[in-house]
Amino acid sequence: MHRIYVPSNFDIGDVAYFFEDTINTITSLNLTEVCFDFTRLTFIKPAGVVSLWNLVDLIGAKFPFIQLYYSIPDGYVQKPLLYPSVDYLDDSLFFEKVMGKRQHVASKPRSTTNGLEKLHHGKYNLMYIQNTISWLKGNVSLRKKSFGVLETALGEVFNNINNHSRSVIGGCAFAQHYPKNKEIHLCIADTGVGIPQKIRTKYSHDQLGNPLHRDCDAIMFATRAKVTTESTPGNRGMGFDNLLAIMGNNKGSMTIVSGKGKLTYDYNASTIISPDKIIIDDAAHSLPGTLIMLKFKTDTLDIEEEEDLEWS
């Protein structure tokens, strides 16, 4: 049986290569059985978690006759703490959602994670947003905070998936709270057409007349206000622009990976290097669909307070 080793370090920078390499391997070798081997995994973050599930689902959709197996370290069941990354995946419900059961009997969701959740195609997934906010408010240090901006951010991303991605398998989401760093990380990914391809269905150049040759240029263009491929009549192209405004007000950061393109907005980025705090680049490998990582600062969240709107 062919073994595909999950990368030892699996974060946002590793996702595109792993997707591309896995799909190419299955295709070129005409595999009918594949074993995902987790024995080399030493470090994984939310982007890796959501990407693993999306990859498994994508393989199921592209290669419906393939049999998938999974291999975890032999000693994990007896001594899970010796394998913290596998333990983290287990507690994140990855093995339960993908293999049908948790691997260790004592595995349970951690208070700092919201558990992996599937986002269904064509459905708004309001319940995921509500559950995420309930989970955050369960943390004593965050109870009085207003999470409206997180809800809006998730809403903008979910609308983008529903209106534009055409992802047959939907996508998935995962959230983690880092209390020491005072951050909340939300990672949402789909395996649809991707932003660059979608943008190029309507635009060949940006607002300055520059050709959208690179995928990162297409992503950058998509974040501009009023840029829309008008997949539905209500689209006016403000979703990504709103997302950038939210992350800027929060003093947080946002990374979008789609195709070969990557865009990172970081409030704390050096304005000498990047005046608008945005860095874009194309990688060597292409990620099908779109992955968005939002990193919110918790100490800049407002306290929940009711107010009426004062028009200026």
Add this chain to the structure above:
Amino acid sequence: MVLVVRDFVNSCHTNHDGEVIYNQIAQSIFDGRQIFVSFRGVSSVTSSFLNSAFIPLLNKVSFSQIKANLKIIDSNKAINDSIVRRFKQEVEAVTM
């Protein structure tokens, strides 16, 4: 007249949610009657919602008339900032 958003939609996130609210408030705005839109129980709005609930009002009346007659109450800073920002984007785009 007071319209409580949650009486009509479960959330303020999708274009459809916005269309429902627009259909409830539009005629009042067009007729020059004040309408108080209460966001009690709502913690966030998306651009899709605003694009369908409020922005189409600009197709028929001026921003000044909207400000005079559309009163947002029981809201929060995030929602209010989003509404003001969204209107400004449309109004400034027209005047450019």
